[in-house]
Amino acid sequence: MIWDSELRYHNSTTLYMGWVSNLVMVNVCLSHKEDPDGIVSASLIKYAYPNTMVILADYSDLLERLEEAVGIEGLDHLFICDMGLSKANEERFFRIVEGMSRRARVTYIDHHHLEEESKDRLRGYGVELIHNITECTSILIYHNLLNENLPSRFALLAGFAAVIDEMDGREIASRILKSYDRHFVEFEATILAYAIYQNQHREEFLLALVDGLIKDMPHAIDGVLESSREYAQKITNNISVIENDARKDKDIVYIQAVDLPASTVANMLLAMHKGIKVAIAYKQRGDKMVVSLRGSSMCKLHLGKLANDIASELGGSGGGHDKASGAMIPKDSINTFIKMVKDYINNSNN
Numbered sequence: 001m002i003w004d005s006e007l008r009y010h011n012s013t014t015l016y017m018g019w020v021s022n023l024v025m026v027n028v029c030l031s032h033k034e035d036p037d038g039i040v041s042a043s044l045i046k047y048a049y050p051n052t053m054v055i056l057a058d059y060s061d062l063l064e065r066l067e068e069a070v071g072i073e074g075l076d077h078l079f080i081c082d083m084g085l086s087k088a089n090e091e092r093f094f095r096i097v098e099g100m101s102r103r104a105r106v107t108y109i110d111h112h113h114l115e116e117e118s119k120d121r122l123r124g125y126g127v128e129l130i131h132n133i134t135e136c137t138s139i140l141i142y143h144n145l146l147n148e149n150l151p152s153r154f155a156l157l158a159g160f161a162a163v164i165d166e167m168d169g170r171e172i173a174s175r176i177l178k179s180y181d182r183h184f185v186e187f188e189a190t191i192l193a194y195a196i197y198q199n200q201h202r203e204e205f206l207l208a209l210v211d212g213l214i215k216d217m218p219h220a221i222d223g224v225l226e227s228s229r230e231y232a233q234k235i236t237n238n239i240s241v242i243e244n245d246a247r248k249d250k251d252i253v254y255i256q257a258v259d260l261p262a263s264t265v266a267n268m269l270l271a272m273h274k275g276i277k278v279a280i281a282y283k284q285r286g287d288k289m290v291v292s293l294r295g296s297s298m299c300k301l302h303l304g305k306l307a308n309d310i311a312s313e314l315g316g317s318g319g320g321h322d323k324a325s326g327a328m329i330p331k332d333s334i335n336t337f338i339k340m341v342k343d344y345i346n347n348s349n350n
């Protein structure tokens with residue numbers, strides 16, 4: 001992988017040859033590509049640390065992307081943002097990071113559940129750990145890594161990420177957001193999120209968005225309004241499908257997602273079905289099933305831990321938050337997955 005002076009991907013080896021001969025130290029930000037929290041995190045790091053390349057990942061290619069990041073010549077400081085660890089990936093993750101931290105600074109910033117033991121291991125490798133489950137990653141970056149003279153729009157960007165992660169009621173996020181018109185905040189946050197969901201497979205768009213957010217609000221960035229309109233239309237088309245096809249079993253409701261991401265469908269399901277504890281949506285990706293779980297206020301189980309436990313038992317991986325989590329499992333084990341969630345929820349007063 002090769003970047004030009006603008007730190008964008010290139011395939012040209014000639015450009016690369018010119019670049020290595022005059023090697024500069026670079027920062028690399030590996031961030032989550034699936035929602036505003038990851039994208040905004042990358043924008044904040046790129047603004048605050050000049051000479052930063054961005055690599056975007058999701059949970060299916062996190063380890064490959066991490067290998068790619070640590071292989072970059074002249075890497076000085078690696079930031080890993082908004083990528084939670086799970087039982088299935090953390091061993092390999094630790095090994096790569098351990099090796100890397102001998103050669104460069106590594107900063108891991110995240111707000112997903114992380115075992116104390118894992119935190120200790122990361123610190124033991126010399127990783128700078130910024131971990132807190134009470135605010136989203138963008139807010140953690142804003143609060144811990146950026147200096148106070150930063151233009152206020154960067155605080156607002158972190159606030160958009162918090163809105164979509166449903167962490168806008170938290171202390172720092174709410175303090176930032178109360179200075180702005182609520183509808184403006186929700187509008188900008190939502191079109192940003194929809195544009196990201198609509199362009200998950202267009203890396204070029206997502207990387208341009210990381211750059212665009214450094215200068216402009218979401219509505220002013222090329223393609224954001226149009227993409228968000230397309231995504232809103234997909235949601236509209238899916239409302240009746242979800243109403244008619246969801247299956248309910250006591251405290252659980254579940255459905256297979258077709259053209260929308262599992263995460264969006266799980267949110268829609270939870271909102272439509274009152275009185276349930278957990279909504280599950282799953283979507284096929286190759287020979288895997290991507291699963292999203294959402295919990296209502298009646299759900300007392302930690303869904304991130306639950307997804308991690310069940311998925312690892314089925315040969316997959318999973319994790320996330322208390323009331324919103326995800327997993328990736330072999331596609332044929334989806335029925336077992338749902339049954340295991342059901343057993344946990346229905347049989348244990350959870």
Ligand SMILES: [Mn+2]
Pocket residue numbers: 037038082111136137165
């Ligand atoms: Mn997040």
